[in-house]
Amino acid sequence: xxxxxxxxxxxxxxxxEVAWTRPDGRKAFVPPLRxxxxxxxxxxxxxxxxxxxxxxxxxxxxxxxxxxxxxxxAGMLGSYGAAGLPLERVTAAIDELKGRLGxxxxxxxxIHSPSEPAxxxxxxxxxxxxxxxxxxxxxxxxxxxxxVYYRVKGLRRNEDGTIEARHHIIAKVSRVEVxxxxxxxxxxxxxxxLVKEGLITVDEREMASKIPxxxxxxxxxxxxxxxxxxxxxxxxxxxxxxKEQMETDFAWPMRLRVGAAGGIATPHAALAAFAMGAAYxxxxxxxxxxxxxxxxxxxxxxxxxTQQGDIMMAPAADMFxxxxxxxxxxxxxxxxxxxxxxxxxxxxxxxxxxxxxKDRQVLEDSFFRQSLTAAWQSTEAYFQTRDPQQIExxxxxxxxxxxxxxxxxxxxxxHWATQGHAERRIDYQIWCGPAMPAFNDWVRGSCLQxxxxxxxxxxxxxxxxxxxxxxxxxxxALQGRFLAAQDDLLRPLPxxxxxxxxxxxx
Numbered sequence: 001x002x003x004x005x006x007x008x009x010x011x012x013x014x015x016x017e018v019a020w021t022r023p024d025g026r027k028a029f030v031p032p033l034r035x036x037x038x039x040x041x042x043x044x045x046x047x048x049x050x051x052x053x054x055x056x057x058x059x060x061x062x063x064x065x066x067x068x069x070x071x072x073x074a075g076m077l078g079s080y081g082a083a084g085l086p087l088e089r090v091t092a093a094i095d096e097l098k099g100r101l102g103x104x105x106x107x108x109x110x111i112h113s114p115s116e117p118a119x120x121x122x123x124x125x126x127x128x129x130x131x132x133x134x135x136x137x138x139x140x141x142x143x144x145x146x147x148v149y150y151r152v153k154g155l156r157r158n159e160d161g162t163i164e165a166r167h168h169i170i171a172k173v174s175r176v177e178v179x180x181x182x183x184x185x186x187x188x189x190x191x192x193x194l195v196k197e198g199l200i201t202v203d204e205r206e207m208a209s210k211i212p213x214x215x216x217x218x219x220x221x222x223x224x225x226x227x228x229x230x231x232x233x234x235x236x237x238x239x240x241x242x243k244e245q246m247e248t249d250f251a252w253p254m255r256l257r258v259g260a261a262g263g264i265a266t267p268h269a270a271l272a273a274f275a276m277g278a279a280y281x282x283x284x285x286x287x288x289x290x291x292x293x294x295x296x297x298x299x300x301x302x303x304x305x306t307q308q309g310d311i312m313m314a315p316a317a318d319m320f321x322x323x324x325x326x327x328x329x330x331x332x333x334x335x336x337x338x339x340x341x342x343x344x345x346x347x348x349x350x351x352x353x354x355x356x357x358k359d360r361q362v363l364e365d366s367f368f369r370q371s372l373t374a375a376w377q378s379t380e381a382y383f384q385t386r387d388p389q390q391i392e393x394x395x396x397x398x399x400x401x402x403x404x405x406x407x408x409x410x411x412x413x414x415h416w417a418t419q420g421h422a423e424r425r426i427d428y429q430i431w432c433g434p435a436m437p438a439f440n441d442w443v444r445g446s447c448l449q450x451x452x453x454x455x456x457x458x459x460x461x462x463x464x465x466x467x468x469x470x471x472x473x474x475x476x477a478l479q480g481r482f483l484a485a486q487d488d489l490l491r492p493l494p495x496x497x498x499x500x501x502x503x504x505x506x
Contacts, residue, residue, distance in 0.1 A: 007481070008489060011472045014465070015504035018472070020481065028479040030472045034505050035464045040257050040279035043216065047134065048105045050075025050506060052280035053460050055287045056172065056218070056261055057109030057136050058225070058431065059083035060414055064294035065096050067287060067456050072104045074457045077280075079136040079170075081294070083111035084318070084411065086386065087122055094130045107170060108132050110147065112140040113318055116387050120146040128153050128167070136218075137182075138172040139226045139318070143213065145193060148186040151214075152200050155207040162253070163207050169214040172261065172282075174221070174228040174235065176242055182214040183246040183256055212246075215254055216279070221262030224285040224433035225326045226316065232262055236276045265435035266442045267466035267490050271474075274467070283460070285436045290456040296420025299430055300451040302332050306436045312336050314429070315343040317410035321403050329430040335413050338367055338427065342406040351398030352376075352405065367409055367427075376401070379408040446492040462492040465502060 010018040011030065019029040036044065039052030055071055057063045057079035068078030080097065082090045090108070097106050108127060113120050124146035127135060137147060147169070154166030171182040186208050194200045200208075219239045221232035236258070243256045260273035261282035273281050288295055289303040306329060313325040314336035320343065330336050345363075349355050352372055355363070360372065368375040383390045383404060394401035413429035443449050448459065469489050476483075483489070493501070 004483075007476075008483065011476065012469055012489060012501060014468050014472070014502070018476070022480055028476075028481065030475050032505070033468050033472060035468055035502070036506060038274045038464065038467070039281070040255075042255065043257055043259075043279045046215075047077060048103075049077055051460075051464060052278075053077070053464060054107075054170075054218075054259065054280055054282045055079065055456060055460075056282045056284045057081045057083065057107070057111075057138065058284065058288055058293070059085075059109070059111065060418055061085055061089070061093070061294040062288050062418060062431075063109070064292060065093050065100070067290070067292040067294070068097060068106050069100050070292050070455070070457050071460065072101050072106055074460065076457075076460055077105060077107060078456075079107040079109050082109045082123070083138075084414070087126055090123070091126060091130070094126075094132060098130075105134060107134040107136045110135040110137050110150070110169075111318065112138070112144060112147075114141075114144075115318070115321065116390070117144065117146070118389060119387050120144055121149075124150040133166065134168045134170065136170045136172060137214070138220075140171070140173070140178060140181075141175075142178070143181050143187060143190070145190045148190045148208075148213070149194055149199055152186060152191065152194065152204050152208040155204045155211070157207065163211055165211060168216075170216040170218060170259070171214040172218040172220050174219070174230055174262075176238055179217055179239055179242055180246070182217055183212050183243070184250065185209050185211060186213055212250070212252060212256065216257045216259060217243075218259040218261050218282050219278075221260070222434055223262035223327065224288075224311075224435070225431040226324070227262065227327050227433065229313075229327070230262075232260060232273065233276070236260060236273070236278070240277050262433065263435045263438065264463075265439035267463060267470045269435075269438070270463050270467040271470050283435070283463070285432050286439045286459060287456050288431070289436065289439070289451060290454045290459060291452065292456050295418045297451070298420045298422070298425065299417050299428065300454070302329060302428075302430060303432065303436055304440060304449075304451040304454075306331065306432060306440060308434070308437045310437065311432050311434065314339040315410065317407050317414070320346070320407050320410065326431060327433050329428075329432040329436075332425070333428045333430065334426050335429045339410055339413075339429075342367070342409060346399075346402060346406055349402070352402050353398070372405065375408065376405050379405050382408065442490075443492050447494045448492045458492075458495055458498075461495075461498055461502070465498060465505075466490045466492070468505070 054077040058081045063081035071078035173179050191205045222229045257279035259280040260278035265286045310331035312330045316324045316326045413427045416424035417428035
């Protein structure tokens, strides 16, 4: 029988088989395990990836070009954080990604903006014009016409009669009723309207009725930003059951796939997701804490100090009127409390003029740091460029004017954070979920503890490698070989040592 140290060393070498004899004389072994054995190989094959690992989009370019490129270089998928950015900046980012990556795969985020349908249409047209083949659709409660347009445009039949889609969607959802929409064909009424507007052809409309809106669907559990705070262990089985039902109901010629996101920041969480049937895993907030992210060093330092209990829900800028909330960091910032106060004022009063003078003074002194008149002038100038229809509506509807002004604070709060404005630190909006404190606990005392040493690819390799080691440890336990302590086996490793151990295991 192996001594304990030798046994541990062999388990950490993924490409080697470990064999031993049980006390009762039976043979036992742990087979080799490659990281590419995780998940669904079709996900990697269809998207040109080496590993079933994705870094999800974080708005305002926090999921930066550098982050997406670093992951693509390592054979993984990154989604550029286009949400909240002007189209000119998204255009420049797409051009840079194409220039640096060539034919390698990347995704661009397409976030639902129910209050700005014209902006969604412009983004869809940009993605089509720039030949972006893959998007990550997020925050959708129901399908929108621009999203359907993106999916359907460019459909064609191959010589064998199969339908080939030019544009693919990875849908991020947390509700079964939304998942049903993505795993079904596009709504006929929207297709008819697109034909009427001359955006798609009659042939594209006919083919669209024979494909699902998305093949890949990411189950988003409790996460940073937009979230329903649902646990993965209950949500994932529901989505897997729905997947099988939808495959049967529509007789789709392909297998639908389910990925997992939300709280995946440790080897245990990654392995649990794969064990439940995830085709791929998606990480979020932990990438924001990496040096390639498009945020400030101040934010990275704040995230590196995050502990359990340091996060809370706050009103969302993009769906403010609907009462939708996002999960943010509360430690070191008053953003969540101030955002909630704005929403309370919005619900209570019909216009800015009705707000009592005492509350108005607080808004001017602490929130906007200027008169509400001056703050509105800046807001008006912003929306004149972004979406002039919003200003036209505000002129008719005082309540909408108040909403736009309050949303401007929420939107700027995230920019103050990403740009590191020290004088606005108390107002930083930092999207953060429970994955961050879990990650900090895992990496404490290791090569990934310091914010300056956290690199997205190193984090990804360590997560997948140690999930594989944990899988082997548990396989050994099923055969009666238990390890009393596992911390040494699961401690993050420097790149050089990690790559040496991964030899032959990709």
